[in-house]
Amino acid sequence: MRKVSVFTLIITALATVLAAFKNSSEPELYLSVYNNQLEQFDNSQLTLLTAINRADLQNEADISNIRKLILQARMEMKGMDFWFRYLEPLAYKKINSPLPVEWETEVFEKFEAPYKREGAGLMLAYLYLDEEGATKDSLASLVRQSVEASKVYAADSITSQLTDYHHFYLCNRLYLLNLAAIYTTGFECPDGAAVVPELRRMMNKVDGIYQAFNKSYPATALTDEYMLRYKSALAFVQAQPDDNTAFDHYTFLREYVNPLFTMNQELVGKYKVVTKSLVDYSLSKTARSIFDKALYRGQNPKGIFLRVQDSATLAEIDRVGKELFYDPVLSGNNMRSCASCHKPTEHFTDTMVTASVQFDRAAGALARNTPTLLNAEYNHLLMMDGKHTTLQNQVKDVVHNAVEMNCSDKDALSKILSCKEYKQGFAKLLKYTPQEKEVTFEHVSSAITYYYAKFSKYYSPFDEAMEHRGELTESAKKGFNLFMGKAQCATCHFVPQFNGVKPPYIGSEFEVLGTPTDTGYHKLSVDRGRHAVNPAQETMNAFRTGTVRNSAYTKPYMHNGVFNTLEQVVDFYNDGGGAGHGLNVPNQTLAADSLKLTRDEKSQLISFIRSLNEEVQFELPPATLPSSNMKALNSRKVGGVY
Structure with missing residues (x-):
């Protein structure tokens, strides 16, 4: 046996100790940064509250001082935003809610009724100062609620999550998604001039968080490549103008945010990050890009066939679903199919009419125009009023509806199974749904949704450009920057689906736009929208925010098809919606002031919208x-008669 020298033993022992030290988790530094930044935020709020209590709201100097202190408190809040939004999102709504009242429409609505949620915090306090008759008590209440909410983040239930690395990568994922979709748009910032300065402050603070994390958790640290890219992103933002409307969102997202997201997702996989939060309900751990169609799941297109993975079986489901989509056997008179209104060659809508004719063809058109089925699966709530929580229920409702297809489950299923081909097809598929002993309408609706959902997996030139697989025209790039900035589109239509689902992609948003009955703006549309499903003052005339993708192909626009061109739609928003055109819309969520877009800017905005085709x-x-x-x-027609 070879003799080992004492020197070698000492070196080996030292190496072992150093390796153990390097890979040990010492969260004290990381926790210290968290606690210090939370204390700074708390102090800024208490300073603000003291100033409010001493202020005279009839005195312009006092009001100006309060505004300054609110913005200073927001700067300190940005030091905690990395943690706030992820660790306790409900408390965050008391710290920085964008609306005084919200109705819960998150993914949990699939399991419980929506409920009223009153907001508070710094953004609402800033906006409240502009209200006529503002009082100190009401203003102080908004800030006190924020002070109380921030105490949640000092509780053991929160700080205990900081003692391992798992939460960090999930916080960081949400942070990066918000960099893409929220932080640069002014969605939760009451002063447009503060958007970029707040962004700089936050990114600088996060840089410090990164460094503290890497020192505290070296075994699961961010890579050097990540840190260098983030430093470059920070330098890019530092060099941008203070004016949010001049910010280069396109370059920021393409060259920095999306690559950082890719690296973070790779580390989520490498370090086997585990989530314990419902905030992560729909997000994918494997998607490597913000623009991957697998980034989040809003719906389950497979329905009852959820567990089927075999490609041959899925192909059979697709084949049966396609035939059913074109088959008028689903209608009461065997003359109307899904394809009658959702024409596949017209991007699964009907561009030729404002709204489809009613079932009996004698009572005129339906109340709403036909929405495209493309990308429907990226919504948590479906229909323009959010009536349905699953694609399969939506199919069922359309089949049942007396003015649409006017057929019962029982009759439709009986007719379907009278066809040998369908009967044999579903008999083969039945073994993949052991929870059901016989074929049900759920099998039918699931085959249909699986068929049409596959057309939502395609990408646009904008997506390709974000992945460095193509380039956009300068006009489209400028249009995207307008979309995210001056035109304020991105405060409702969020990256990456450009619909009403924002990070962490667990809810569908509704907006009140003041849509008119005609292009002369003589009257507000009588459609109650969301109010018919969830009656409340705030939901009257509210509609789910749809996707901008493929909109160049999916006219007419708005829930009632009142506009026939993208130019008309842009003018509608530019002029302040219904209220901007003189209609009485007291709960309109769209700003009534003009956006003051020039003719060239409108053209550039439409160029970007077309890049989403x-x-x-x-x-x-x-x-x-x-x-x-x-x-x-046996005399029924492929696609139906009308």
Whole structure:
């Protein structure tokens, strides 16, 4: 046996000790940064509260001082935003809510009724100062609620999460998504001039958080590559003008935020990060880009076939779903199919009419125009009023609806199973749904949703540009920067789906726009929208924010199809919606002031919107439909009659 020298033993022992030290978790520094920044925020709020209590709200100097102190408190808040939003999002709504009243429409609405949530905090306090008859008590109440909410973040239930690395990468993921979708748009900032300065402050603070984390958790640290890219992102923002409307959102997102997100996701996988929070309900751990269609899941297109993974079986579900989509057997008179209104060649909508004709063809058109089915799965709530929580329930409701397809589950299923091809197809699929002993309408609706959902997996030139697989025109780039800045589109239509689902992508937002009945703005649309599903003052005339993707192909626009061109839509928003056109819309959430877009800016905005046209590969309809043992059904037409 070879003799080992004492020197070698000492060196080996030292190496072991150093390796253990390097890989040990010492969270004291990281916790210290957290506690210090929380204390600074608390102190800034107490200073603000003291000033409010001493102020005279009839005195302009006092009001000006309060505004300054609110913005200073917001700067300190930005030092904690990295943790605040993720660790306790409900408390955050008391610290910096964008609305005085919100109705819960998050993913949990799939399991419980929506409920009223009153907001508070710094943004509302800043805006309240502009209200006529503002009082110190009401102003102080908004800030006191924020002070109380911030105490939540000092509780053991929160700080205990900081004692391992898992929460960090999940906080960071949400932070990066908000850099892409929220922080640069002014969505939660009451002063447009403060958007970029607050962004700089926050990014600087996060740089310090990163450094403290790496020192405290060296075994699961951010990589050098990540830190260098973040430093570059910070330098980019430092060099940008203070004016949010001049910020280069395109370069920021393409060159910095999306690559950082990719690296963070890789580390989530490498370090086997585990989540314990419902905030992560719909987000993917494997998506490597913000613009990956798998980033988050709003719906389950497979429905009852959720557990099916075999490609051959999925192909069979798709085949059956396609035939059913074109088959008028689902309607009461065997003359109307899904494809009658959602025409696949027209991006699964109907661009030829304002709204489809009612079932009996004698009572005129439906109340709303036909929404595209493309990218429907990226909403948590469906229909323009958020009536449904699943794609399958939406199918069922349309089939049942007396003015749409006017058929019952029982009758539709009976007719479907009278066709040998359908019956045999579903018999083969039944073994994949052991919870059901016989074919149900859920099998039918799930096949249909699985079929049309595949057309939502395509990408646009904008997506390709974000992935460095293509370039946009200068006009489209300027249009995106307008979309995110001056035009304020991104305060409702969020990256990456450009719909009403914002990070962490667990809820669908509704807006009151003041949509008119005609282009002359003679009257507000009588459609109650969300109010019909969830009656409340705030929900009257509110509609779910749809996606901007493919909108160049999906006219007419708005819930009632009142506008026929993108130019009309841009003018509507530019002029302040219904209220801006003189209609009485007391609860309008769209600002009534003009955006003051120039003719060139409107053109650039539309160029960007067109860059979101996805390169969808459509299919030919089935040549024939399955024959039935009910002879009367064998004269039905592919796609229906009307």
